[in-house]
Amino acid sequence: MKDALKLLCTGDFHLGRHPSRIPDSLDGPKLSPTSVWLSIVQNAIDSDVDAVVIAGDVVDQENRYFEAYGAFEDGISRLHEEEIPVVVVAGNHDADVLPEMIDNLDFGTLQFLGRDGEWERWTLERDGEPLAHFDGWSFPSEHVYESPLDEYDLPMVDDVPHIGVLHADLDSRKSQYAPVQSRELRDTSADAWLLGHIHSPAIQIDSRPLALYSGSPQPLDPGEQQTHGPWTITISQAGKVRAEQVPLASVRYDHISVDVSGAGDAEEVASILSEEITERVRSELDTSALEVSLIRVRLTGRTDAHSALVDQHRSMERELKFNEDSVSIRVESIEVDTRPAIDLEALSEGDNAVAYLAGLLLEIENGDPHENYPDLIDGSLAAMRKAHSANAYTPLRRETELDEPDEADAIECLEQQARVLLDTLLSQKEGTA
Structure with missing residues (x-):
């Protein structure tokens, strides 16, 4: 049995888009978010993680559904073969299209949480025993003006790790993209909050609970600077949470x-x-x-x-x-x-x-x-x-x-x-x- 829970956290792929300002002579499929998504899948397999967590905006927009579907299905299929579950929520860009995509993918290891803006919990088990609880909420539409945590009333959990998954705009009160305050995250029993929406990767709360924006795994424009890639989240049996970025971006x-x-x-x-x-x-x-x-x-x-x-x-x-x-x-x-x-x-x-x-x-x-x-x-x-x-x-x-x-x-x-x-x-x- 593993000594710690190990997750690979990512989000904001925007499959269907492509990094901007790339010279034509250098551009190609290897620089696409799709290519980085498949690299993330391989890293999850090689690292033997317990689960992959995706915090929304898998698809860029509804009109890019078909560009994103095949690539996303390919990655989920490979993870399914390795019996690695995937926990995913919808963001503002894929509020309409991601639920439909999930419905069309028949994988028992794929867990879509928070449909229609309703909080939902899924428990990862091993040998019949709970290994971790995941609480997730998904955008029901493109714009959400109130904090999703206003409606968060899931009960306290037992001693296994507890992870929140949310696509939201942290500490931005007037945002139209699910404004959430740091104090609201601190008031929950979660060990970690894995967040999507902001493309710049950063740890927002470096205490209990950890709050992390994984950022876009492949930067999409010059405003998304510095190192990008998914994050490994490790939670020890003693409850200590550690986050480490995996630099897989090709741009x-x-x-x-x-x-x-x-x-x-x-x-x-x-x-x-x-x-x-x-x-x-x-x-x-x-x-x-x-x-x-x-x-x-x-x-x-x-x-x-x-x-x-x-x-x-x-x-x-x-x-x-x-x-x-x-x-x-x-x-x-x-x-x-x-x-x-x-x-x-x-x-x-x-x-x-x-x-x-x-x-x-x-x-x-x-x-x-x-x-x-x-x-x-x-x-x-x-x-x-x-x-x-x-x-x-x-x-x-x-x-x-x-x-x-x-x-x-x-x-x-x-x-x-x-x-x-x-x-x-x-x-x-x-x-x-």
Whole structure:
């Protein structure tokens, strides 16, 4: 008999979707959530877990049912053959489609909990004795505005491990996706709450009960950074809960800042950037399952290459590509936040365009440009908001939930343009000297 209960926890597959921003030359089936799901199945078999727990959003949307069905069935079938039960609840994205999918899958080891938003308990047994209790709740529809725990009234359990499975928005009171408060989880008798909905993996409560967002096992866009993969949950006979991530994702998104102060030209910056990224992948990342590393770069510092970087960073994004062992490394985007290698204090003395721009940049650096440049900032903000509301950008706003520009956005835009214009004026001055 095992000394501890061992689970593999995951969720938010969104089968039918695909990671974004992947270069066409690298894209393929190995980078899909489906491929990672099957890797998770194999890991569960190899690790001899007692159960697999899936905390919702197996399918991305109803219109991707057929894309998801075969892959999900394949994984469940393999787990069924190994007599590994699967506990699953529905999330907001698959509230309608997952129950139908479960009904069409004839596997006695597949346990769907919480149908129609009603709490339900399933007990895992071995040799007729309870090994663990699982309490689950599923989304009855896409939006749920009240906490599911308001209706949680399942009785206390015996001394075996007790696990809650829930797709919910933790500590977000006004959410339309089952808002739940941490105190509500703490008020239950559960040893652990395994949560879905948030794609960034993280332990939310590191005490009894443990509360864990397993995150998306395969990141789907640059906002889902760092390591992804399922989590092994171990509960000892003494009731101690331990969680450990298993890095099975084949894609990783990251954001790094690189100081290029002193670089003389764009080529030197590219060399510095290549070294920084390669060293990061080599020293910090678990590359056992990784296929593609996409990195969003922010360049900082004062450099003579500033103007060239503003002009050439798009081509640098396309050209910077290299491999580290079996990992293909690509720069997803470059943000140029460098500054010209100039003395703004000296240039601000005078009564010309150069002095005006230098003074503006100094005010921005000092953090309070609105006092001396209110009209400029207000005008810039008005122009940005007018562009934001233009009919031409309606599809972009709808698809990306693009926020309306605020004063900070206007100041950032002014700073970027002022640096470029100042550099251009100084270059023209040098050319006529």
